[in-house]
Each structure stands twice: as C-alpha cells, then as structure tokens.
Amino acid sequence: MGKPNVAVLSGFGINCETETITAFEMAGATAKRTHVNRLVDGELKLSDFDILAVPGGFSFGDHLGSGRLLGNRLRFSLREEVRAFVASKKPVIGICNGFQVLVKMGLLPGDEDLSMSQTASLTANDCGRYEDRWVTLEFDRNSPCIWTRGIERLRVPVRHGEGKFVTNDHKLLDKWAQKGQLVAKYVDPDSTYPSSSDEILPFPISPNQSWRNVAGVCDPTGLVFGLMPHPEAYHSTWLSPDWTRETSLKHGPSPAMSIFRNAVEHSRNNREVA
Amino acid sequence: MGVQHCIDRMAHDSPHILRVDVLPILRSGLVDSRANTLISSLPKHLAGKIAATRTSLGYTIKGDFSEEEATHAATNLFSDPIIETFTIDGSIGAGQLPDGSYSDLTVQVGFKPGVTDNRAMAAEDGLGTIFPNKSNKVASTISYHFWLHDDHLELEELVDHLHNPMLEEYSILDGKNRTGNLIRFPNLKPQNYVEPRIIDLDVDDGELERISDDGLLALNLVEMKAIQGYFKQQDTQQIRSQHDLPVDSPTDVELECLAQTWSEHCSHKIFSAKIRHTDNQNGTTSTIDSLFKTHIVAPTNAISKEVDWLLSVFHDNSGVIAWTDEWSLCMKAETHNSPSALDPFGGAMTGIVGVNRDILGTGLGAKPIANTDVFCFGPPDYSGTLPKGLFHPSRIFSGVHSGVRAGGNESGIPTINGSIVFDDRYIGKPLVYCGTVGLMPRYLPDGRESHVKTPRPGDLIYMVGGRVGSDGIHGATFSSLELTEDSPSSAVQIGDPITQKKMLDMILEARDAGLIQVITDNGAGGLSSSVGEMAELTGGATIDLGMVPLKQLGLKSWEILVSESQERMTVGIRGDDSDEFERLARLHEVEATAIGTFSDSGFFQINHNEKCVGLIPIPFLHEGCPQLQLESEWNPPTNPDVVLPIPTLRSLSTALEKILERPNVASKEWWVRSYDHEVIAQTVVKPFVGLDHDAPGDAAVIAPLPGSIIGAVISNGIVPRYSDIDAYSMTAAAIDEAVRNAVCVGVDLSMIAGLDNFCWPDPIESEKTPDGKQKLAQLVRSNQALDDVCRAYTLPCISGKDSMKNDAVIEGQKISVPPTLLFSLIGRHKDITKAVTSDFKSYDDRIYLLGLTKQEIGASELAFMIRESDNSSGIGTSVPILDPERNIALYRALGNAMENEMIRSAHDCSDGGLSVSLAESCFGFSGGANIDVSEILLGDDELDEWGALFGESLGRIIVSVSPECAMEFEKKMKGHAIYKLGRTTSSREIKISAHGKTILNCDVDSLKAAWKGTLDRRA
Structure with a gap:
C-alpha cells in the first residue's frame, strides 16, 4: 500500500509549510505543498488527500485577527469539501496560525454536526507581544485525539502573539474538558506526570495565560487537532535548545515526531478499513 | 502646533x-x-x-x-x-x-x-x-x-x-x-499628468548646481558638467533627433535616471574615488585608485586562487558561495538608516524586506532563509537635550525593533543573529543593518547554474509584485544627503510583507519551472536602477512607463521611473514562457505586468505610451560618472589616558557588576525573544543558549537541509568605539570578532566568507565638513585593515555596502556617527551535531583562556565607563592590536579539538573582556567558576588586574574541557597561547585570584540580575 498523501497548505503568508512537509515525510507520508487556490480553483481535489495540514505563519499578516481571513477563504470557498474530508475519518491538523484558522472557521473545538460555527477564539497573549520560547506540553491520555495517542509530554517551541484560548461559554468549556477535547496543556516541566491543572500557570510556563492552560484542542471525533506550539519545528533532535547540554544523545528524529507518526498510522488503518 | x-x-x-x-x-x-x-x-x-x-x-x-x-x-x-x-x-x-x-x-x-x-x-x-x-x-x-x-x-x-x-x-x-x-477617508488629491519637462543645461556653473540642489539630485558640479557635455556632443544630438527628443537637453526623465544611477547610494562614488592619502604618523603620501578595487576586490581575487567555492562575488545582489555539491548559499547586508530615523517602524521594516529581495534577486532567485539585524542607537536612557525633530533613542529602538519583528516574522524568515550597540553619536542617525542569508540549488532542473543570469535580447521585462506610487521617491538620492528637518516624507515607506511573501512564493516556483532568465529587485532608484542595471547584460532595454501598474493616476514619467515603491521585482522572461509565468502569478494572486523588452541597441530607452521620453547610452549610464578626486590626511587623535582606580577586590568586583549593566553588554533577550528565530526549523544554535535559554550565544548555526548535519554559521563583528583611536583597529577588531564568534561554535575555517558594511560620516571636505580629510583617512585606514586581515584569515569578502552620509544637521547642529564597520560572516559547519555553545556544561570542568592578553584598555567598555563617572579620565590610546597570523593558527587548532569533541563550551572575550565572558558562560549553567589569572599577569610586564580582567585584547576565547580530556587538549594546543585558569564549580560564585590573593568575588545570580535588568522591559 502506498504512503498516505498529505495536503500541506501554502500561500498568502503561510510560512511553515516546508518543515511541516519534512515532518510528515519523516513520518512516512508523501506531503505536497498545496496552494490554497489550487484547491479553490479545482486544480486539486481535497478528497484525493488522506491528511490535511494547515501550517503556521502569518496568513494575510494576521490583520483583522489571526487566521480570520484564511479561515474565511476556507469557510466560504471550501466548506463542503472540508466537511466531507472530516466525515470520511481523515485527520486534519492546524498548527499555530493553522490552529487559529481552524478555530475561527469553527472546525475547532467543533461539534458533532460539523456546523462550522465559531465557539472559541485565540486572542492576544496577556504579555501583549509575540514571543519565541520553548514550553512543556502535557497531553490528556483520555482524549479521543488520534494525533496525540500515547504521548505524555513534549517540549516544543511557541511562536505567537495571539495564542490565548478563550470562549464566551463556560458550559462549553466544561463539556470540551469532559470529552477530552482540551487535549494539550502547558505544564510546569518540574512537575511529575500527570499534573495538568485548570488553574492558570504563571508566565512563562504558560506563555499566553490561556484559559485552563489550553495549548491545543481536538474536535469530538479526535480527528481534527489544533495547537499553538510547533511540533514540526522540532522534527530532529538538534533543533532542541537543550541538545548541547545533553550527554549521550543519539541524534535523529525527535520525540515530537510521534504526533505525525500517529496520523500517518491512522491513515494507513483508515484506508485498510475503507 | x-x-x-x-x-x-x-x-x-x-x-x-x-x-x-x-x-x-x-x-x-x-x-x-x-x-x-x-x-x-x-x-x-x-x-x-x-x-x-x-x-x-x-x-x-x-x-x-x-x-x-x-x-x-x-x-x-x-x-x-x-x-x-x-x-x-x-x-x-x-x-x-x-x-x-x-x-x-x-x-x-x-x-x-x-x-x-x-x-x-x-x-x-x-x-x-x-x-x-x-x-x-x-x-x-x-x-x-x-x-x-x-x-x-x-x-x-x-x-x-x-x-x-x-x-x-x-x-x-x-x-x-x-x-x-472622525478622520475622513484619506483620499489622494487627484494628480494631473504633466508631460516631461526639458531641462536646459546650457547654463553657467552656479545654475547647474542650483538645478541639482533644487531637484534633490545630489549631483556635484563635475557630474552635472559631464551630463552637460554629453548633450553637447554631435552623435548625441543626431540620435536624439531620430527619436523626437529635445536634441541638446535632457528631459527630466533622463536627468532623474542619471541622478539615481550616479547617486552615492547606487554607484559608491567615494569607494571608487581617486584618493591622495597623506599619513602624518609615518610621513608618507600615496594615491589610491578606488578603495573598493584596491582593498576589497583585490584580496578576494587573490583568495579566489586558493579556494574553489567562490561562485559569484560583488556584481550581483548578494555574494554566492558553493556550500555543498548541490546547494549554494548567498548573503547580503544593507542599511536603512535615514528612513529609520524618520519613521523607525516603517524604515526598519522596509530595510528587512528590502534585503530579502536582494536574496530573491540573486542569480535566478534564491530563497531567504535567515535574517540578521545589527542596530546602533543613541543610549536608551539618554537624558541630554535632543534637537527638535529627532525621536528619542528609546522610541527609535522600539520602533526599529517592531519594524524588523513584523518584517521578519510575517515573512517567515528566522532572525537568527544580531547585535545592538549604543553610543551618543547615533542620536542623529541610527544605523539599522539588515542582513539576509539565501539558499539556492546549484543547478536548476533545466541544467542551468542558478547563480548565473541568462537574459537574451528580446526577453520580456516583467514588473512583479506591488504597484508604483508616489511613495519612496528619491530614497537613493535622499540617503546620499545628510538628514535635515526638511527631509522629504516621500522618502519614507511602510513595507507590506504579505504582498512580498506571495511574490516570493511565486518567484521561487517560477524559478524551479525554469521560467526566469534574469531577475533583480526594485530598491533604490526603482525601475531606473533595476532595468538600467540588467540592460547592461544584453546591451540595452526599452520600457514603456504607460504599462506600469500605478497606485494612483497622474504620476509624472520620471516619478514612475524612479519611485521606490516596495515589494517589486523586475524579471526577464522568454516570450514563449510568458503565458505560464502569468498563470503562476494569477494562482498566487500576484500582479505581473510586461513593461518592455531587453535589446542589444546599446541604449536604455524609456517610452511613455509609445512616445520616447528618454534615451541614454548604456556605457554613459554606467561608466559616464566622473571619478571623484579626494584628499585624506591621517593625524592620530590624542586621547587622555584612562585613569584607573586602584585594583582591589571591591573595585574590581563592583566594576564587573556595573559593566554587565551597561546597555552595550546587558542582555537583549527581552527584545530578541520577540523575533521568530526558529521558523523553517533549521536553527541549531539559537540566539540564547544554556540551561534556561538565556545566556548569550556567540554565532548562529543552522542546518538548512532537512535531516542533514551539514550546516552554516552566521556571525557578526562591530566595535565602533575603537574608531575614536584608530579606524584600522576598529576594522581589524570587527573582523576578528566575527571570526572568533564563528570559531566558538565550530565553523569550518576552510570556508568562511565575509560582508563589509561601512557606515561613515560624510568624508568629503567641505564647508559643512571641515574635518573631511581626517574622516576620509579613517576610511582609508579601515580599508587597509580589511585588506590585511581578510588575506591573513583567508576570508574573502563576497558582498558589501557603504552608506557614507550618516550625519544629521538639525537646527544648525551637526551630529555625525562614529566611523562604523559591520563585518558579517557566513561559513560552513561540517557537522552541526558537534556545534559548541558558550554555556559551561557541568561542575569541575577545566577552564582555559586561549590567546594573549595585553594591557589593551584603550576605547574599551571599561574606559568609557570610567570616563562617564570621572571627568579627568580619557579613553586612552592602547586600542587592541590584532595579530591575525597567530590567531588563525590558534583558531584552527581549537576547531580541530572541537571536531574531536573535546570542547564542552567556548565563548569569546569581547566587550568587557575576560571577566564578562566568564560571567556569561556561568549564566548558562547552575554553578560558578574559580580561576587564577597569575599566569596571564606574568605573561606581560605592563599588564595589571584591570587589563587582565577587563582589557579587550583580540583573539581570545574561554573554553571548558572535561577533566578526562584536559591532558589531551593541552597537548593538542601546544605551541599556542593557552592558559589554564581553573575550574567550574557547583557554588554559585565567580572567584578570581592572582598571586594567592582573591581579586574578584561575585555572586552569579546577582551578576545575572544586573545583566538582565537594564534592557528587559518586563523587569
């Protein structure tokens, strides 16, 4: 059986397509740089792909709110294609700006009906500025998220100015928590696993003062996953800021690669079932 | 108001x-x-x-x-x-x-x-x-x-x-x-198109000068007379009559085109000048026919006989080196000083996105993969009087920072390295250096070498990206004049990174599809420069200004030609490829318009709606500018000696804490952290290193090829303080700093290349600049140093830039920057998994100092600090003297030890000397250091404790080595200047002793707090 095909979106200020492609290819997929307009114009069909990735960047310069304009392009031009994609059990990931896109187009945290109406947002960090720093994530082991299976913690970089996850409906927040949709949280690296908490952790453990320390969420099916930090930026061990202090490190793919391998494996299984 | x-x-x-x-x-x-x-x-x-x-x-x-x-x-x-x-x-x-x-x-x-x-x-x-x-x-x-x-x-x-x-x-x-x-909608006043004017040059000299001044042309009398002379020639008049042009006078289009091309900014007249140089220190006089050819090109040409990796130097938008068999790297640094003084945010942003376009315009198009930024500002806490019309240095600092952050981050190019220098004299004009590294395949799929442009007569000329507006008119000539309260606002622009990013994606796709024959960016001088330069390759070009997409109607012909509106590239395409090229442009939502064709007519012909409005012979355009004849005279300045306090445990310990607080030395982490330094996932050694990622890195190491351990090193050197004593030493020190930093992370010294970026005060003697001869002499000495040191280090310069009018005249008061050279380095790293960082790694490692220490405290950070609190103290004269032959041998030996994985940390000694360097290595781990400097003091009779701890002798690196490797390391370094200083400790203090006495004792956490406190806005 061939390798799963990944559509890695590009264009309009998406910046992280190169390393996202690298991460998927290292995980055993074939990844294609896919300009949004090639899908909109019908030159390429989303249904021909097995995985959809919306990488990080500054689509449309983040003007009018991060992810808003690209989210609208997808929401108004590719709505049914995206719904059909998720309905056929194909995984979708949005990283950083891509996460903002998925939240603003209503795909995340999402609902069972795939109604694509916005219920949460990612707003300006409390520190009021963009920062690049490494954080520690902890993943909910009871989450349905297919991307984070078997992963307890990861060190990854955040690089954003608008990553504070908020909503206007606290009942929804409880519902998402209960269903395991608040799958990735910032956590104190000195604590022991599992120890994620809802109490907002101090800066810079939480780089943005996100509600309940949320760094990433999935939809009710666990197929659609979005997160502010950049696992693709840590595809190889030498990209960690700590590798020069580690003794007897064996260089190669990093621990963050598990996220991409999980999706590739899911796609293989999904194809077998289909 | x-x-x-x-x-x-x-x-x-x-x-x-x-x-x-x-x-x-x-x-x-x-x-x-x-x-x-x-x-x-x-x-x-x-x-x-x-x-x-x-x-x-x-x-x-x-x-x-x-x-x-x-x-x-x-x-x-x-x-x-x-x-x-x-x-x-x-x-x-x-x-x-x-x-x-x-x-x-x-x-x-x-x-x-x-x-x-x-x-x-x-x-x-x-x-x-x-x-x-x-x-x-x-x-x-x-x-x-x-x-x-x-x-x-x-x-x-x-x-x-x-x-x-x-x-x-x-x-x-x-x-x-x-x-x-509420503010009304900002409607542009409708402008009516005005036919090109005919400029009568058959006038006296005073009138010629007035035409240049009034038109902001920045041409001197000799140059105006050369233009006058050209229009008096019979052949000129004959060919002009055939094109229905005024036979004996230029149109404003032609005069503007010549002024842009001949501007100091575009044609580097001072670096090409014939200089009669008098050295009153040694009583000699000599003539230099072009500093550029004599001291920059000549050494690179000599080195090109020793190395086989120089692909393209000096003539393209950036210099290109053959990094691996499949990939080449290129690099360019630019300055954007005047615009940043007027609008710090927009000026800096256009600086960074502008130099990105230089990379995109190299060869057949390279991909920008890393930015570096070096800024020189007035002190952030400046409390003196500020001439009206100037922004406070802290506002310039935060505005420039925001502009570079927006430009770099939004473009998806990591900012991997940089530096910030503070000095009172940057209050008038800040220096904003923006550098970019590019990556391109050595060969395109169609077999062409990507660093070679391949235009042919008949190829279509496309303008791609943004439209042309009245913004950015006269940027090139404006930056060739000093800054005054009347400086034009049209010279200031705000960048648009998203338009540029779309264009960049599209151009690289077009390159890989083999569609591009020639490409360059529209920066200074606009279409006039971009088409004018490329026309030299085929021997001519014709464009029609009526085809150029405009932001607003009614622009004059010359305005369309010279406007520096941003985010535009000029690209040459074969006629057969134009459909495919335009299809790609539509896909990426990028505007691409054919505006003319390349020819071999010998002329740059400018039409407007099919009517000829300008016709300039290519040789006259590019070689017609008369060579400047200048004089320089070197008199070493006299500086009072540094009045050093008595070295005691207390005075030395306090000095270390105080020097770490000084803006030049203090941590810039708060600022740097808001740059994305990791996008595209290649940054192996990041700007900040160590246990808590907050100790300073020496140089950036990147691994641009996914999965490959071949890397590149990027570093910078800049020490303008030393110009106060001698610009030769300033230059030598800047180059050594860049090399030293690269050595600290393990660069492969067999492939290092440099970029020279000069920012000088006006060095031409005149009424406004009575000390011009001395300033030009400083430039001569700086170039001599560049020549000497680059040859000794086998370090060819591959590209460079000069900005020669860094003076501000506000309300009659002139503020000139100190002569400043930024030296940037790009080198190969053979195996990035062996890269070394500056932080100490574990307790009880052995600490060594490599390199000789002398009593060199002239113009040091210490000297400036003492002078600020003691009026009787000067900055001295003992500026560090470089011994490049000795250093390079030491650097090679250290590089070899790194390849053998014997080195646990390496950090260079620069601002503040050995004690600052030692403190910074401690900042990156949880312990301290206990060292003895007796051996260093014994090595030189004149050396005292101040010189040993705070002197800035060049060529010095502090390394740590595990106890197991210590003996072998010492053996390896035999014959080089190596001093065993002591060891790292678990106790959180720095203790330095000499001859059995403790001379410095500081708590590392207090030092770190002092170092972080000054510029951290969060503190």
Whole structure:
C-alpha cells in the first residue's frame, strides 16, 4: 500500500509549510505543498488527500485577527469539501496560525454536526507581544485525539502573539474538558506526570495565560487537532535548545515526531478499513 | 502646533462611507492587551494621569453596502464574535461605547493619503471573499479611549506618542460632537499628468548646481558638467533627433535616471574615488585608485586562487558561495538608516524586506532563509537635550525593533543573529543593518547554474509584485544627503510583507519551472536602477512607463521611473514562457505586468505610451560618472589616558557588576525573544543558549537541509568605539570578532566568507565638513585593515555596502556617527551535531583562556565607563592590536579539538573582556567558576588586574574541557597561547585570584540580575 498523501497548505503568508512537509515525510507520508487556490480553483481535489495540514505563519499578516481571513477563504470557498474530508475519518491538523484558522472557521473545538460555527477564539497573549520560547506540553491520555495517542509530554517551541484560548461559554468549556477535547496543556516541566491543572500557570510556563492552560484542542471525533506550539519545528533532535547540554544523545528524529507518526498510522488503518 | 487644528475635516461622511469599529470585550479573564502595552510604553507622568485606557480598531469603507451587508461583514470579517463587539456607525471609534458610556478623551489615528495601509489592504481582500462582486476601498484607523484622573494632561505630548506626523493624522474626539470629527477617508488629491519637462543645461556653473540642489539630485558640479557635455556632443544630438527628443537637453526623465544611477547610494562614488592619502604618523603620501578595487576586490581575487567555492562575488545582489555539491548559499547586508530615523517602524521594516529581495534577486532567485539585524542607537536612557525633530533613542529602538519583528516574522524568515550597540553619536542617525542569508540549488532542473543570469535580447521585462506610487521617491538620492528637518516624507515607506511573501512564493516556483532568465529587485532608484542595471547584460532595454501598474493616476514619467515603491521585482522572461509565468502569478494572486523588452541597441530607452521620453547610452549610464578626486590626511587623535582606580577586590568586583549593566553588554533577550528565530526549523544554535535559554550565544548555526548535519554559521563583528583611536583597529577588531564568534561554535575555517558594511560620516571636505580629510583617512585606514586581515584569515569578502552620509544637521547642529564597520560572516559547519555553545556544561570542568592578553584598555567598555563617572579620565590610546597570523593558527587548532569533541563550551572575550565572558558562560549553567589569572599577569610586564580582567585584547576565547580530556587538549594546543585558569564549580560564585590573593568575588545570580535588568522591559 502506498504512503498516505498529505495536503500541506501554502500561500498568502503561510510560512511553515516546508518543515511541516519534512515532518510528515519523516513520518512516512508523501506531503505536497498545496496552494490554497489550487484547491479553490479545482486544480486539486481535497478528497484525493488522506491528511490535511494547515501550517503556521502569518496568513494575510494576521490583520483583522489571526487566521480570520484564511479561515474565511476556507469557510466560504471550501466548506463542503472540508466537511466531507472530516466525515470520511481523515485527520486534519492546524498548527499555530493553522490552529487559529481552524478555530475561527469553527472546525475547532467543533461539534458533532460539523456546523462550522465559531465557539472559541485565540486572542492576544496577556504579555501583549509575540514571543519565541520553548514550553512543556502535557497531553490528556483520555482524549479521543488520534494525533496525540500515547504521548505524555513534549517540549516544543511557541511562536505567537495571539495564542490565548478563550470562549464566551463556560458550559462549553466544561463539556470540551469532559470529552477530552482540551487535549494539550502547558505544564510546569518540574512537575511529575500527570499534573495538568485548570488553574492558570504563571508566565512563562504558560506563555499566553490561556484559559485552563489550553495549548491545543481536538474536535469530538479526535480527528481534527489544533495547537499553538510547533511540533514540526522540532522534527530532529538538534533543533532542541537543550541538545548541547545533553550527554549521550543519539541524534535523529525527535520525540515530537510521534504526533505525525500517529496520523500517518491512522491513515494507513483508515484506508485498510475503507 | 495647535492640536485642535490638525486636520481638515468634513462634518459628515458621504452616504457611501461605512465605519466599522471593533472593541475588545472586557470581562473576567479577558484584557485589552493593546491598551496595556500602550500604557506601559508611555512616560510615567502621562500614564499617571490616565485612569483607564481602551483601544478599538476602525475600518472606513467606501462602497455600496446595505445595513444588513455591513452587519454581515462586521460579524464575519472585522470582528471576532467571541471576544469583540462592534458598531457600524463610527460610534465606538469616536469613544461612544456600546454600553452607553463615553470616554473622557478619544484620539483617533489614521494614515495620511498614499501611505501603505496593510490592515486596510487585508480588509479589502477579506471583503472580496464575502462579497465577490462588490468593489470596495478601505482605510484603517485606531482609536485610543482614555478615562482621566487629571484634566491637566499634556495632550500634545500624548498625541506625539500615539502617531508619527510624517505618516499619520489624528483627531481629538471629546465632548459632545464626536462622530462629526472622525478622520475622513484619506483620499489622494487627484494628480494631473504633466508631460516631461526639458531641462536646459546650457547654463553657467552656479545654475547647474542650483538645478541639482533644487531637484534633490545630489549631483556635484563635475557630474552635472559631464551630463552637460554629453548633450553637447554631435552623435548625441543626431540620435536624439531620430527619436523626437529635445536634441541638446535632457528631459527630466533622463536627468532623474542619471541622478539615481550616479547617486552615492547606487554607484559608491567615494569607494571608487581617486584618493591622495597623506599619513602624518609615518610621513608618507600615496594615491589610491578606488578603495573598493584596491582593498576589497583585490584580496578576494587573490583568495579566489586558493579556494574553489567562490561562485559569484560583488556584481550581483548578494555574494554566492558553493556550500555543498548541490546547494549554494548567498548573503547580503544593507542599511536603512535615514528612513529609520524618520519613521523607525516603517524604515526598519522596509530595510528587512528590502534585503530579502536582494536574496530573491540573486542569480535566478534564491530563497531567504535567515535574517540578521545589527542596530546602533543613541543610549536608551539618554537624558541630554535632543534637537527638535529627532525621536528619542528609546522610541527609535522600539520602533526599529517592531519594524524588523513584523518584517521578519510575517515573512517567515528566522532572525537568527544580531547585535545592538549604543553610543551618543547615533542620536542623529541610527544605523539599522539588515542582513539576509539565501539558499539556492546549484543547478536548476533545466541544467542551468542558478547563480548565473541568462537574459537574451528580446526577453520580456516583467514588473512583479506591488504597484508604483508616489511613495519612496528619491530614497537613493535622499540617503546620499545628510538628514535635515526638511527631509522629504516621500522618502519614507511602510513595507507590506504579505504582498512580498506571495511574490516570493511565486518567484521561487517560477524559478524551479525554469521560467526566469534574469531577475533583480526594485530598491533604490526603482525601475531606473533595476532595468538600467540588467540592460547592461544584453546591451540595452526599452520600457514603456504607460504599462506600469500605478497606485494612483497622474504620476509624472520620471516619478514612475524612479519611485521606490516596495515589494517589486523586475524579471526577464522568454516570450514563449510568458503565458505560464502569468498563470503562476494569477494562482498566487500576484500582479505581473510586461513593461518592455531587453535589446542589444546599446541604449536604455524609456517610452511613455509609445512616445520616447528618454534615451541614454548604456556605457554613459554606467561608466559616464566622473571619478571623484579626494584628499585624506591621517593625524592620530590624542586621547587622555584612562585613569584607573586602584585594583582591589571591591573595585574590581563592583566594576564587573556595573559593566554587565551597561546597555552595550546587558542582555537583549527581552527584545530578541520577540523575533521568530526558529521558523523553517533549521536553527541549531539559537540566539540564547544554556540551561534556561538565556545566556548569550556567540554565532548562529543552522542546518538548512532537512535531516542533514551539514550546516552554516552566521556571525557578526562591530566595535565602533575603537574608531575614536584608530579606524584600522576598529576594522581589524570587527573582523576578528566575527571570526572568533564563528570559531566558538565550530565553523569550518576552510570556508568562511565575509560582508563589509561601512557606515561613515560624510568624508568629503567641505564647508559643512571641515574635518573631511581626517574622516576620509579613517576610511582609508579601515580599508587597509580589511585588506590585511581578510588575506591573513583567508576570508574573502563576497558582498558589501557603504552608506557614507550618516550625519544629521538639525537646527544648525551637526551630529555625525562614529566611523562604523559591520563585518558579517557566513561559513560552513561540517557537522552541526558537534556545534559548541558558550554555556559551561557541568561542575569541575577545566577552564582555559586561549590567546594573549595585553594591557589593551584603550576605547574599551571599561574606559568609557570610567570616563562617564570621572571627568579627568580619557579613553586612552592602547586600542587592541590584532595579530591575525597567530590567531588563525590558534583558531584552527581549537576547531580541530572541537571536531574531536573535546570542547564542552567556548565563548569569546569581547566587550568587557575576560571577566564578562566568564560571567556569561556561568549564566548558562547552575554553578560558578574559580580561576587564577597569575599566569596571564606574568605573561606581560605592563599588564595589571584591570587589563587582565577587563582589557579587550583580540583573539581570545574561554573554553571548558572535561577533566578526562584536559591532558589531551593541552597537548593538542601546544605551541599556542593557552592558559589554564581553573575550574567550574557547583557554588554559585565567580572567584578570581592572582598571586594567592582573591581579586574578584561575585555572586552569579546577582551578576545575572544586573545583566538582565537594564534592557528587559518586563523587569
């Protein structure tokens, strides 16, 4: 059986397509740089792909709110294609700006009906500025998220100015928590696993003062996953800021690669079932 | 300025104007972080009078929208339903909030007509998505709403902080009538096209000079006379009559084209000048026929016989080296000083996106993969008087920083390395150096070498990217003049990284498809320079200005030709490829327009709607500018000696803490962390290293090929302080610093290349510059050093730039920058998994100092610090002297030890000397250091404790080695200057002793707090 095909979106200020492609290819997929307009114009069909990735960047310069304009392009031009994609059990990931896109187009945290109406947002960090720093994530082991299976913690970089996850409906927040949709949280690296908490952790453990320390969420099916930090930026061990202090490190793919391998494996299984 | 009479307003908007204003909702867990950031940036006396602040973003929209459609757009495009609320009648923008409350005072700020408005352009695009069939035009505004404690607010000062009058206008909204005073839509005044003027040059010399001055042409009399002479020639007149041009006089189009091409900015006249150099120190006189050819090109040519990796040097937009068999790297650094003085944000942003285009315009197009930024500012805490019209250095600092952050981050190019230097003399003109590294395949799929341009006569000339407007006219000539209060605002622009990013994606796709034959960017001089330069390759070009897409109608022919409107490339395409090229442009939503063809006619012909308005022979355009004849005279300056206090445990320990607090040495982490230094996932050694990622890295190491351990090293050296004694030493020190930093991370010394970026005060003697001969002598000495050191280090310069008019004359007061060279280095790293960082790694490792220490404290950071508190002290004369042969041998030996993985940490000694370097290595781990400097002191009779601890002798590196490797390391380094200093400790203190006595003892955490406190805005 061939390798799963990944559509890695590009264009309009998406910046992280190169390393996202690298991460998927290292995980055993074939990844294609896919300009949004090639899908909109019908030159390429989303249904021909097995995985959809919306990488990080500054689509449309983040003007009018991060992810808003690209989210609208997808929401108004590719709505049914995206719904059909998720309905056929194909995984979708949005990283950083891509996460903002998925939240603003209503795909995340999402609902069972795939109604694509916005219920949460990612707003300006409390520190009021963009920062690049490494954080520690902890993943909910009871989450349905297919991307984070078997992963307890990861060190990854955040690089954003608008990553504070908020909503206007606290009942929804409880519902998402209960269903395991608040799958990735910032956590104190000195604590022991599992120890994620809802109490907002101090800066810079939480780089943005996100509600309940949320760094990433999935939809009710666990197929659609979005997160502010950049696992693709840590595809190889030498990209960690700590590798020069580690003794007897064996260089190669990093621990963050598990996220991409999980999706590739899911796609293989999904194809077998289909 | 009366604040109430700031703008001409209309009482009511026309019916087709819609005003959407968006306000962040405040409730538990939500804040208006934009307002909080503003308050923290205001001076305390202003902030103290403000009880509360909120901000809202506004959009003034021209178009035919019903109320229902307006609400749809406000809900689905302009606002975020979860966190924001909006109005569509301007009331929020005017300070009438949805809950019925009013601000005490609202200041609305919007752009002046014609200024790039990125948020508005995004809004227009977004409206196009939801209303595909409606045309619209948007202008953005921001409203600051204040609730005051105190009516006696300094309103004028507050308003000054909220806008830049060069680009923006504002309106004060308070009391009852609010929406009637909102800023009007910034309509550009309609301009009527005016036919090119004929400039009569058959005039006397005074009139020639007046024509140059009045037209901001920046041409001197000799150059004006050369142009005059050309139009008197018979052949000229004959060919001109055939083209229906005025036979014996240029059109304004031609004069402007020549002025741009011959500007100091574009043609480097001072570096090409014939200089008669007198050295009064050794009593010799010599003649230098072009500093550039003699001291920059010659050494590179000599080195090119020893190395096989120089692919393209000096002639293209950046220098190219053969990094691996499949990939080449290129690098370029530029300055954007004058624009950054006038508009720090826009100036710096156009600086960084501009140098990115130099990379895209190299060969057949390279991909920008890393940015470096080096800034020189006035002191951030400057409290002296500031000439009117100049921004305070702290505002320049934060504006430049924001511009580079926006430009780099939004373009998806990591900022991997940089430096910030502070000195009083940068108050007049800050220096903003922006550098970019590019990556390209050695060969394209069609077999062509990608560093070689391949145009042919007949190829179509395309302008790609942004449109041409009246912004950016005369940037090249303006930067060739000093800054005055009358400097034109049209020389200032705001960059548009998204338009550029779309263009970049498209160009690289076109390159890989084999469509590009020749490419260059439109920077200084606009189309005049880009087409004019490329025309040299085929021997001619014809363009039609009537084909050029414009931002506004009515631009004059010469304005279209020389406008420096941003985000444009000029590309040559074979006629057969034009359909495919245009298809790619449409896919990426990039404008690409054929505006002419390359030819072999021998002329650069400029038409406007098929009528010839300019015809200049290519040789006259590029070689017709007469060589400057200059004189320089070197007199070593006299500087009083440094008055050193008695070296005691207390004086030395205090000095270390104080020197770490100084802005030049202090941590810049707070600023650097807001640059994305990791996008595209290649940054192996990041700007900050160590246990808590907050100790300074020496040089950046990147691994641009996914999965491959082949890397590149990028470093910088800059030490303008030393120019106060000798620009030769300044230059030697800058080069050594760049090399030393690269050595610290393990660069492969067999492939290092350099970039020289000179920023000088005007070095031509004149009434305005009576000390021109000395300044030119400093330039000569700097070039001599560059020549000597680059040869000794086998370090060819592959590209460079000079900016020669870094003076500000404000209210008759002249402020000149110190002669400043930024030396940037790019080198190969054979195996990035063996890269070394500056932080000590574990307790009980052995610490060594490599390199010789002398009593070299002249113009050191210590000397400047002592002078600030002791009027009787000078900066001395003992500036560090470089011994490049000795250093390079040492560096090679150290590199070899690194390849053998014997080195646990390496950090260079620069500003503040050995003690600062030792402290910084401790900042990156949890312990301290215990060292003895007796052996160093014994090595030199003149050396005292101040010199040993704070002197800045070059060529020195502190390394740590595990106890197991120590013996073997010492053996390896035999014959080189190596001093065993001591060891790392678990106790959190730095203890330095000499001859059995403790001479310095400091707590590492206190030192680190001092080092981090000065520039950290969060502290």
